[in-house]
Amino acid sequence: MNVRKVLFRVGTVAVLLAIAACMMVIGRGHTVYFDNKKLEYNGQTLDTYRRINVFVNGEQVAKLSAKDRGMATFTGQKFSFDIEVTKEKGDEPVTYTFPITVPYGMDGIVLNLPGMIEELPEEAYASEFVPVATETTPEDEEIVTDEFGISIESAEDSAEAAPEG
Amino acid sequence: MSQNIKKETSAGKKALGFLAANSVPVMFILICAVCIPISGFSPAYLLNEIVTRMGRNVFLILSLLIPIMAGMGLNFGMTLGAMAGEIALIFVTDWQIWGIPGVVLAMIISIPFSIGLGLLCGKILNMAKGREMVTSYIISYFINGVYQLVVLYMMGSIIPIKHTTIRLPRGYGIRNTLSLLSMRQSIDNLLAIRVAGVKIPMLTFIIIAVMCLVIVWFRRTKLGQDMRAVGQDMDVARDAGINVERTRIISIVISTVLAGFGMIIYLQNMGNMPTYSAHSQIGMFCIAALLVGGASVDRASIGNVFLGVVLFHLMFIVAPSAGGKITGDTMIGEYFRVFVSYGVITVALVMYETKKRRAKASMGEQLQAAQQEGE
Numbered sequence: 134m135n136v137r138k139v140l141f142r143v144g145t146v147a148v149l150l151a152i153a154a155c156m157m158v159i160g161r162g163h164t165v166y167f168d169n170k171k172l173e174y175n176g177q178t179l180d181t182y183r184r185i186n187v188f189v190n191g192e193q194v195a196k197l198s199a200k201d202r203g204m205a206t207f208t209g210q211k212f213s214f215d216i217e218v219t220k221e222k223g224d225e226p227v228t229y230t231f232p233i234t235v236p237y238g239m240d241g242i243v244l245n246l247p248g249m250i251e252e253l254p255e256e257a258y259a260s261e262f263v264p265v266a267t268e269t270t271p272e273d274e275e276i277v278t279d280e281f282g283i284s285i286e287s288a289e290d291s292a293e294a295a296p297e298g
Numbered sequence: 299m300s301q302n303i304k305k306e307t308s309a310g311k312k313a314l315g316f317l318a319a320n321s322v323p324v325m326f327i328l329i330c331a332v333c334i335p336i337s338g339f340s341p342a343y344l345l346n347e348i349v350t351r352m353g354r355n356v357f358l359i360l361s362l363l364i365p366i367m368a369g370m371g372l373n374f375g376m377t378l379g380a381m382a383g384e385i386a387l388i389f390v391t392d393w394q395i396w397g398i399p400g401v402v403l404a405m406i407i408s409i410p411f412s413i414g415l416g417l418l419c420g421k422i423l424n425m426a427k428g429r430e431m432v433t434s435y436i437i438s439y440f441i442n443g444v445y446q447l448v449v450l451y452m453m454g455s456i457i458p459i460k461h462t463t464i465r466l467p468r469g470y471g472i473r474n475t476l477s478l479l480s481m482r483q484s485i486d487n488l489l490a491i492r493v494a495g496v497k498i499p500m501l502t503f504i505i506i507a508v509m510c511l512v513i514v515w516f517r518r519t520k521l522g523q524d525m526r527a528v529g530q531d532m533d534v535a536r537d538a539g540i541n542v543e544r545t546r547i548i549s550i551v552i553s554t555v556l557a558g559f560g561m562i563i564y565l566q567n568m569g570n571m572p573t574y575s576a577h578s579q580i581g582m583f584c585i586a587a588l589l590v591g592g593a594s595v596d597r598a599s600i601g602n603v604f605l606g607v608v609l610f611h612l613m614f615i616v617a618p619s620a621g622g623k624i625t626g627d628t629m630i631g632e633y634f635r636v637f638v639s640y641g642v643i644t645v646a647l648v649m650y651e652t653k654k655r656r657a658k659a660s661m662g663e664q665l666q667a668a669q670q671e672g673e
Binding site for chain 2: 153155157160161163206
């Protein structure tokens with residue numbers, strides 16, 4: 134094999150790896166959960182707000198009353214959102230903008246909005262969202278198929294036949 | 299007068315010859331022509347469905363063209379590429395890479411798996427020259443077993459799978475159905491346009507168009523010419539200095555890699571992945587669609603791919619409804635389309651063998667005549 138061929142191959146692999154690395158960064162999906170819940174920090178209790186509207190890129194993604202949770206998804210590590218806060222009935226809504234950076238390894242982050250509004254440190258209002266695994270039955274799983282004979286029976290049989298670990 | 303009769307006879311012969319050469323597409327056009335009015339579907343609905351299915355399936359079927367060019371027949375081993383694509387999608391889902399970056403990453407990850415499987419398949423097929431189709435069909439079953447071993451037992455136990463949402467409740471193995479909602483129709487929706495209520499996935503069609511151009515260009519390259527030479531006659535190609543075995547392996551590797559990409563495009567359109575069965579029938583139905591388009595075991599073109607997808611899927615859409623309206627039972631239509639799918643492959647294989655035997659017999663006759671003349 135001549136040198137030119139080797140260089141071409143190595144170059145191709147390097148380009149593909151570079152594209153893959155870019156895709157891993159820009160396509161990393163995160164879910165942000167917005168809480169309008171009471172927060173206790175250093176003996177201080179922050180109360181909920183009457184109404185918080187959350188906007189991402191100008192689009193409303195959540196309308197939170199007290200004790201509510203909303204969510205939004207985004208890709209990449211940096212994320213910015215606006216909130217429109219109404220403290221009490223009849224109050225004028227106040228708008229805040231929060232940019233956040235989510236660590237790469239974190240799938241979901243829970244943000245306590247009253248804590249953010251009060252400008253508490255990050256460890257007070259941000260925490261990792263840990264999903265609780267639920268056991269799903271095949272009936273729960275909505276399966277979209279075309280007519281290519283795709284069915285889940287064979288896989289179920291295989292899974293059931295497998296010895297339990 | 300006699301000239302007119304001669305002209306009519308030759309025109310009749312031509313028409314008969316055309317019908318004989320295109321009997322499968324003609325048959326499907328007739329089936330669709332009968333079934334469409336009975337099914338009662340509106341033209342807009344049918345058009346929408348056909349456009350969606352073209353975007354979903356054409357790339358997969360294009361992956362079959364190169365092995366046919368190299369004389370290796372219908373590559374049932376494209377299932378291997380489909381499995382490589384699925385493994386890539388499992389990783390990408392676990393790593394939470396969403397949207398188009400997820401699709402692109404899955405395609406890149408599928409490449410080494412596809413190349414490895416393609417090399418294995420190509421090497422085995424070189425040991426079974428002349429029996430490529432049945433061998434590739436059995437290889438797909440063999441690799442399916444390996445795939446199940448890896449996905450059902452090794453993923454989550456040996457191969458790290460972080461998310462419990464995709465792992466089986468027992469802690470290892472991947473769930474029966476993997477949700478691809480985070481990348482569902484991400485390619486199809488980008489640059490999509492609506493014309494008279496029909497959604498046209500422009501980016502998908504651009505990708506397909508580029509692939510078609512690449513195939514046309516590839517045919518003219520040195521490697522493409524070598525493949526055609528190998529496809530026509532391996533001994534002559536070898537005498538001409540072409541490395542036949544290597545050329546055949548390359549054709550299978552290219553086909554497997556393209557099948558992996560095609561499977562990713564197919565599954566992103568569906569939005570979910572039946573982990574253990576998505577690939578099992580895909581080869582069969584892609585091959586059936588290609589044959590319906592008028593291709594044969596030794597000859598296939600890009601036109602056959604498009605015609606095949608339109609006719610085969612039109613039949614798939616209208617048959618259950620038409621069957622239901624004729625017999626009162628939609629299952630009749632389901633059975634009909636299943637037996638037609640397998641039937642068309644059988645007919646194509648029988649026709650290919652008959653043609654081959656006839657050619658052999660006529661060559662034998664010519665040789666005999668030449669020998670007699672020599673004596």
